Amino acid sequence: MSNKDSTKKIIALAEQYGFKLIRKKTHLVFRNNKGIQLVTAASASDHRAFKNIKSIIKRLLKNHDSNHIN
Numbered sequence: 001m002s003n004k005d006s007t008k009k010i011i012a013l014a015e016q017y018g019f020k021l022i023r024k025k026t027h028l029v030f031r032n033n034k035g036i037q038l039v040t041a042a043s044a045s046d047h048r049a050f051k052n053i054k055s056i057i058k059r060l061l062k063n064h065d066s067n068h069i070n
Helices: 003-016 049-067
Strands: 020-024 027-031 037-041
Touching: 003 020, 003 027, 003 037, 003 049, 037 049
Parallel strands: none
Antiparallel strands: 020 027, 027 037
8 A cells, every 4th residue: 555545544544533634744733623633654564554543533532522421
């Protein structure tokens, strides 16, 4: 998979969880509507990269929800 394809796949994954791309250079910087920020490498480093990013996203969302109960 090329770097361009892996970048598109990372962006699509983040968007599935409500994150919007705010900056794209060597890293991809995303933010969701609650202000949670996610930073990833612009290209996948190995075959587990997408699974790891998905885990990070889920952890960020879980931690934010448990720490900010209204």
